[in-house]
Amino acid sequence: MRTILILLFFLFNQALSFGQTSRLLFKTTFGEVKVVLYDFTPKHRELILTAIKEGTYASSFFNRIIYDFVVQGGEHDIDIEKRESADPLGVKPRLNPEFDERAFHKVGALGAGRDGNPMKASFLNQLYFVVGKSVSAEELDKLELKKGIKYTAGQREYYLKYGGQPRLDGDYTVFGEVCEGLDVLLKISKVKTDSLDYPIEPIKFTLTVLE
Incomplete structure (x- = not known):
């Protein structure tokens, strides 16, 4: 039932998508997914647009899939760790976070993966989609206390109706x-x-910019 409600929501309420300047097309073995990039997170928008232009996502895979949580793709944590560990200078390039109350972990949200760095800075070539699960008012209240944050009325209304991953x-x-x-x-x-959340059958995707 929740899945039907979410799909109806996407059909009839995409107001936030309008006015944003960049859209992407994910071509997968399961079909196509179109994404709008937020103008109010400009550094991450430009990061992925540049990566696409340079061919970074010309042939990528969704390599970490957790039901009711996320679908993750691009460079895997293990590969990033190996590459950075092999760097004699110990360079770990990251992009500083961009938090905005309009950008939250609703179902279908596109986010940037990261490691446990204290700055909460993003990996450069890893992304994920939120699949999410049902959320209760009690869970939101506990998260507010634990994280020291306050969900907006709009965020709270969305999470209670459609779910997501507010803990992120x-x-x-x-x-x-x-x-x-x-x-x-x-x-x-x-x-x-x-057991490591890799899909048994590889799921390839290509990523291009929609004009």
Whole structure:
């Protein structure tokens, strides 16, 4: 039932998508997903646009899938750690976070992955989509106390109606959201995975900018 409500929400309420200047197309083996990038997270918007231009996402994979949580793709944590560990200078390039109350972990939100760095800075070439789960008012109240944050009325209304992953708010940067093809993303979230959350059958995607 929640899935139907979420899909109806995307069909009839995409007001935030209007006025944003950049859109992306994810072509996957399950279908196409269109995404709008937020202008109010400009550094992350430009980061992914530059990466696409340079061919970083010409042939990538969704390599970490957790049902009711996230669908993650791009460079994997393990590969990033190996590459950075091999760097004699110990360079760990990151992008500082961009938090905005309009960018929260709703279902279909596009976020930037990161490690445990204290700055909460993002990896340069890793992204994830929120699949999420049902959220209660009690959970939101506890998260506010634990994280020292206050959810806006709009955020609270969304989470209670459609779910998401509010526990990630204020810790990971959200810089866009799905505007078409949420059903494709939800299908991907249900594939079989191994003990490390890798999908049993590889799920490839290509990423391009929509003109």
